[in-house]
Amino acid sequence: MGITNAFADSGATGAPDLGMNLVFIVIMFGVLYFMMIRPQMKRQKEQKAMLEALSRGDEVVAAGILGKIVDLDANYVKLEIAKGVTIQVQRGAVGTLLPKGTVQ
Numbered sequence: 001m002g003i004t005n006a007f008a009d010s011g012a013t014g015a016p017d018l019g020m021n022l023v024f025i026v027i028m029f030g031v032l033y034f035m036m037i038r039p040q041m042k043r044q045k046e047q048k049a050m051l052e053a054l055s056r057g058d059e060v061v062a063a064g065i066l067g068k069i070v071d072l073d074a075n076y077v078k079l080e081i082a083k084g085v086t087i088q089v090q091r092g093a094v095g096t097l098l099p100k101g102t103v104q
Helices: 018-052
Strands: 059-062 064-070 076-082 085-090 094-098
Touching: 059 076, 064 085, 076 094
Parallel strands: none
Antiparallel strands: 059 064, 059 094, 064 076, 076 085
């Protein structure tokens, strides 16, 4: 055909630099750890501490339902969502501890 292949000679053998690739991988793992893994572990610790500190009278949001804790044990929490209406949810379903006086 009318087109010929052109080859540039830069003096390099074309082999990738293993040291630079390793440095790049280490940096990427560092970024991943500090941007994703570490904050998630911190949130899990805070959530666990909040669940362990629950007590009667606390006002919480559990699975989107606001209620006041009337009874609790190791695995379940009973919430009063209206006068005389209580529901039982798993302790892990409690997502947020609300300030006192939020639930009327």
